[in-house]
Amino acid sequence: MSELNMELKKLRELELKTQGLAARIQTAEHCEQLDVDLVQLQIENKKLKNRLFILKKSIAEESNAAGGAPKLKESSSITEHLESVFGQAIASAFPEFRDTPVIIAPVNSTSAKFGDYQCNNAMGLSKKLKEKGISKAPRDIATELKGHCPPSPLIEKLEIAGAGFVNVFLSKDYAASALSNLLRYGVEPPEVKKRRVLVDFSSPNIAKQMHVGHLRSTIIGESLCRLLEFLQHDVIRTNHLGDWGTQFGMLIAHLEDRFPNYLNESPPISDLQLFYKESKKRFDEDEEFKKRAYSRVVSLQKGVPNSIKAWELICNVSRKEFQTIYERLDISIKERGESFYQSRMLSVVEYLRGKGLLEEDEGRKIMWPDDTKTGIPLTIVKSDGGFTYDTSDMAAIRYRLEEELCDWIIYVVDAGQSTHFNTIFKAAERSTILNPLTHRVDHVQFGVVLGEDGKKFKTRSGDTVKLADLLDEGLKRSLLQLESRGRDKVLTPQELKDAQESLAYGCIKYSDLCHNRISDYIFSFDKMLEDRGNTAVYLLYTYTRICSIARNCGEDFSNLPEILKKTNIVLAHEKEWKLAKTLLKLHDILIKCSKELFLHFLCEFCFEVCTVFTEFYDSCYCIEKNKQGDIIAVNHSRILLCEATAAVLRQCFYILGLKPVSKM
Numbered sequence: 001m002s003e004l005n006m007e008l009k010k011l012r013e014l015e016l017k018t019q020g021l022a023a024r025i026q027t028a029e030h031c032e033q034l035d036v037d038l039v040q041l042q043i044e045n046k047k048l049k050n051r052l053f054i055l056k057k058s059i060a061e062e063s064n065a066a067g068g069a070p071k072l073k074e075s076s077s078i079t080e081h082l083e084s085v086f087g088q089a090i091a092s093a094f095p096e097f098r099d100t101p102v103i104i105a106p107v108n109s110t111s112a113k114f115g116d117y118q119c120n121n122a123m124g125l126s127k128k129l130k131e132k133g134i135s136k137a138p139r140d141i142a143t144e145l146k147g148h149c150p151p152s153p154l155i156e157k158l159e160i161a162g163a164g165f166v167n168v169f170l171s172k173d174y175a176a177s178a179l180s181n182l183l184r185y186g187v188e189p190p191e192v193k194k195r196r197v198l199v200d201f202s203s204p205n206i207a208k209q210m211h212v213g214h215l216r217s218t219i220i221g222e223s224l225c226r227l228l229e230f231l232q233h234d235v236i237r238t239n240h241l242g243d244w245g246t247q248f249g250m251l252i253a254h255l256e257d258r259f260p261n262y263l264n265e266s267p268p269i270s271d272l273q274l275f276y277k278e279s280k281k282r283f284d285e286d287e288e289f290k291k292r293a294y295s296r297v298v299s300l301q302k303g304v305p306n307s308i309k310a311w312e313l314i315c316n317v318s319r320k321e322f323q324t325i326y327e328r329l330d331i332s333i334k335e336r337g338e339s340f341y342q343s344r345m346l347s348v349v350e351y352l353r354g355k356g357l358l359e360e361d362e363g364r365k366i367m368w369p370d371d372t373k374t375g376i377p378l379t380i381v382k383s384d385g386g387f388t389y390d391t392s393d394m395a396a397i398r399y400r401l402e403e404e405l406c407d408w409i410i411y412v413v414d415a416g417q418s419t420h421f422n423t424i425f426k427a428a429e430r431s432t433i434l435n436p437l438t439h440r441v442d443h444v445q446f447g448v449v450l451g452e453d454g455k456k457f458k459t460r461s462g463d464t465v466k467l468a469d470l471l472d473e474g475l476k477r478s479l480l481q482l483e484s485r486g487r488d489k490v491l492t493p494q495e496l497k498d499a500q501e502s503l504a505y506g507c508i509k510y511s512d513l514c515h516n517r518i519s520d521y522i523f524s525f526d527k528m529l530e531d532r533g534n535t536a537v538y539l540l541y542t543y544t545r546i547c548s549i550a551r552n553c554g555e556d557f558s559n560l561p562e563i564l565k566k567t568n569i570v571l572a573h574e575k576e577w578k579l580a581k582t583l584l585k586l587h588d589i590l591i592k593c594s595k596e597l598f599l600h601f602l603c604e605f606c607f608e609v610c611t612v613f614t615e616f617y618d619s620c621y622c623i624e625k626n627k628q629g630d631i632i633a634v635n636h637s638r639i640l641l642c643e644a645t646a647a648v649l650r651q652c653f654y655i656l657g658l659k660p661v662s663k664m
């Protein structure tokens with residue numbers, strides 16, 4: 001118990017520190033020159049908040065362990081909580097089936113009489129009993145399960161229905177207190193087992209166009225990182241840049257000819273793709289040049305300083321282009337390109353050779369993914385002794401699992417590469433680099449981007465679309481959208497610019513994330529800028545509207561903990577109750593997204609929150625006005641519900657990369 005006291009003391013100190021920081025941030029927000037300090041403070045504050053959260057949890061766990069009924073964790077999701085309740089019920093009513101997976105499903109019926117969630121295990125248990133010669137009707141089993149459920153603060157009542165369902169009615173007291181906590185402490189993540197996860201995303205290639213496929217990888221990858229970080233995983237964001245390979249021989253040779261002074265003066269290459277084309281042409285037509293290009297590949301791999309310098313100069317041209325895209329879209333990622341693995345490619349080849357896994361094949365060294373030797377083998381060493389994309393991915397997976405000590409790797413790469421990744425995963429397992437019992441690897445694949453004509457996404461003249469141009473087009477279109485609603489007349493120039501960027505980048509990201517990523521998707525500015533339906537525009541508008549309710553109610557709602565001392569959240573009206581239950585699904589959704597690595601579930605959830613909120617707002621007054629338009633009554637509990645909705649949406653928007661603005 002003394003340990004608990006110490007923790008409590010630490011907790012109080014942290015809480016004070018956090019409050020102090022929050023106050024400093026508030027005052028700092030008014031002075032621009034404090035920008036750097038402010039960012040530093042915000043980072044500190046975030047760290048402290050996380051620490052606080054972890055401490056609070058361990059204290060809660062300790063007090064549970066110290067005695068009393070097994071408390072179900074505040075921050076676990078409703079589904080997981082019910083799984084543990086019914087898991088305990090199954091274990092005590094039918095001990096021989098204690099390992100049966102618990103089946104909990106949300107009830108989608110609009111009729112309140114079916115409750116909110118359902119346990120569907122009785123039918124399966126009845127079958128299992130029958131196999132053992134015991135005949136028991138599912139309804140009777142359901143009744144027994146009901147009798148064995150431990151008491152839970154989440155459950156108002158349980159009812160048996162139909163063939164043998166146990167319907168769960170959530171408790172309003174629980175919901176009201178969960179929402180108060182949400183307002184008091186902010187949206188907290190659900191409990192999950194922490195992992196060290198590397199997300200390999202974006203990964204464009206030097207001297208080649210960063211295309212819409214890379215854009216998809218960038219958008220999906222960034223959001224997955226944000227989701228996993230919110231769930232408190234240790235996330236490593238990695239840009240597996242295509243910065244190595246034989247094409248650099250001809251690029252270096254061409255650089256030497258075009259800019260002989262390159263060692264002293266940075267070459268003004270404005271169009272690297274053109275430069276690439278020129279060098280390729282010479283490579284194909286000029287034997288002398290070709291020879292020199294090959295020799296430059298060798299000197300680059302050996303690390304000859306001049307070649308390294310030339311290679312760096314070329315990489316920097318692309319790097320700058322990529323960086324402007326990342327900045328515009330708010331992407332943070334750390335570069336660890338293919339070149340990083342040069343020495344590790346040498347050693348992985350030795351490693352595979354040592355295990356007897358390499359085979360000769362017409363001068364190449366190949367490796368089969370498994371002992372059946374079917375499918376497509378990896379080419380580990382080419383006949384000229386060079387390495388391939390396969391070699392670098394084998395070296396990279398080994399580095400990530402053995403040196404970076406990740407236990408989860410996610411590759412966000414187009415569906416066209418699924419054979420490649422399946423083969424890499426199998427080969428890594430065969431060579432005991434990967435242990436499927438402790439490591440998880442996922443290829444998060446996605447379909448291609450199509451134009452509005454349903455064909456491959458191209459410009460009108462048939463060229464590939466440059467990403468910078470695409471983002472510019474988005475800015476133009478969203479400005480038109482705002483102007484068409486007369487917003488340019490109401491907003492200040494800065495507000496208009498913020499709204500324009502939020503809309504443009506928000507809709508490009510959201511229209512990508514809101515579809516099942518595996519299918520191809522049609523890129524259409526007209527569709528994504530619609531203000532109805534499941535679009536970023538609709539969500540951002542609704543959010544702005546929700547925020548303005550508290551702002552315009554004539555009272556100060558900025559200090560929520562203070563207000564919560566005087567106001568209880570009331571969930572009496574059917575629509576209040578529906579909104580509360582919708583908001584409390586957040587943890588379930590986040591867990592589902594992270595298990596299956598699909599973000600469209602989160603988009604659908606945001607859309608549901610917005611539509612359910614609108615239903616609530618249409619039938620429950622938050623502010624009452626008289627005929628003259630003066631406020632005569634403010635319903636505090638309902639304003640708190642508005643604020644809780646805004647908080648939930650804000651968290652989801654952050655994960656989805658949407659930047660809400662206060663006016664739009």
Ligand SMILES: NC(=[NH2+])NCCC[C@H](N)C(=O)O
Nearest residue numbers: 200203204205240242393413
């Ligand atoms: N580890 C990896 N192979 N990551 C993905 C790399 C994607 C590759 N640079 C491409 O553009 O297709």
